[in-house]
Amino acid sequence: MTDELMTPDQPDELEKSSRLVFVLVTTERVVASLALLVTLVLVLLQVTSRYVFQAPLSWTEETARFTLVWLAFVSAGFVMARRGHISVDLLVDKLGLKSKRVVNGFAISVVLITSVVMTWAGVQLALATVGLKSPAAGISTSLLYLAVAVGFLLIFVHGVLNTVFDLRRRGKPKLKSTDGEIGEAA
Template sequence: MLTLIKNIDRLNKVIFYFIGIMLIVMSATIAYQVFSRFTLGASLSWSEELARYLMAWVVFMGAALAIRKGELIGVEAIVDLSSDSIKKVLKLLVCIVCIAFSIFLIVKGIEMVQVVENQRSPAMRIPMTYVYASIPVSGVLMALNSIVVAIELFRKDGEK
């Protein structure tokens, strides 16, 4: 189990840097679009589309990382008022719900990718499967991170 956790954490580190690169590209594209529109008087036809598609990837991949770090928004009032044993059960329940939602994302995401299989984006002419693939890919990552969180809930304190 320790190997699985370490491998998922390594994968999460790669995803973290991938998200950073996407944010840099998105910010640079938007900045250049503003510059070209107001300074050069010419507008890029593809910049808004690229920024939108990158944002979709950033949000979905970021959600997977947030699950692992325990940074998703949640209501903690009930958990804070509970005993330690009840806290573990509630956190495990949250992990199970996250895994179920991840499976839903995987299944529906694959269906959506199949629906847009022959479509291309209007401005950049890239296959829309690249855009919609963010849904099932992040679903897999969310499920993996939820499983790791659930495992860590019940590991002994001495195990690292």
Template sequence: MSQTFKKVLTNLELIIASACIIVTTSLVLLNVVMRYFFKTGIYWSEEVATACFVWSVFIGAAAGYKHKAHVGVDMLINLCNPTWKKLLTIAVDAILLLINGYITYIAVIYLSLSYKKPTPVLGISTAYISSSILVSFSLMTIYSIYFLVKDIRKSNKGGAV
């Protein structure tokens, strides 16, 4: 496997979220220019920009979760002795697995209901936008499993979690 391909796979969520932000920004900017100079806008740009923004938020959240970049308050955990620290870390991993798994389940239900509703301008199914929730929380559930297994293995080997 080439180094570039490996780097792309490692950062796939960031790449997708960044591409969506680029499309959102470009469409909004283009629409502003069109309205200012040509007194007309692109009728579908707001809908596509909103959809891309939603995708960037949810996929970006999955990327943040994967890289453990979300803000956390670990002051109390840092005050604990190493044994309690390991146990609390594993407990938090398990709780996050349950929460992410449950939201993934709810996202499936929400997605099945959103197929029926078309978008106002383009008339496409809102499921194309709503599927970002399912993709994001499915990824977070997978990462939660990975983190839990990794922390359990570290704990069993006697290493710091």
């Protein structure tokens, strides 16, 4: 039994059941979309100033890089919320339901532990670089490392929320198959 394939515009079951989760995921989408738009505008401004006016702006490239880093980490949280991260499940697809749950439990444990460690490391790097500024734009480099902390914190939060939701859900959990379809676990 399969449901229709989810798109980024469609909230999943957890978002439908929790207004707070829906607001968090929507905020991530909006922030990531704005970061993408800002990156595009900055790159176009840099290209135009360099090749049309022969007077490149030094701060646009650096600011675009910072914005791109924020885009990547905020988007990682959104992708975790929608369970869209890439996974290799050649072996898992051949296992029974109990074995799949064990492997999935181990995998989410690794993700959660890694997320905690990376969040802590991002905070430590952000604090260590408080006084440093980027050379061209004069942006605090702490903002760059703060993106790492925020992104991994979002991954951790969504990992915990998804896990708790799956454990509380009655019946068989829905698992994605290799062809992208979502169906009942065997």
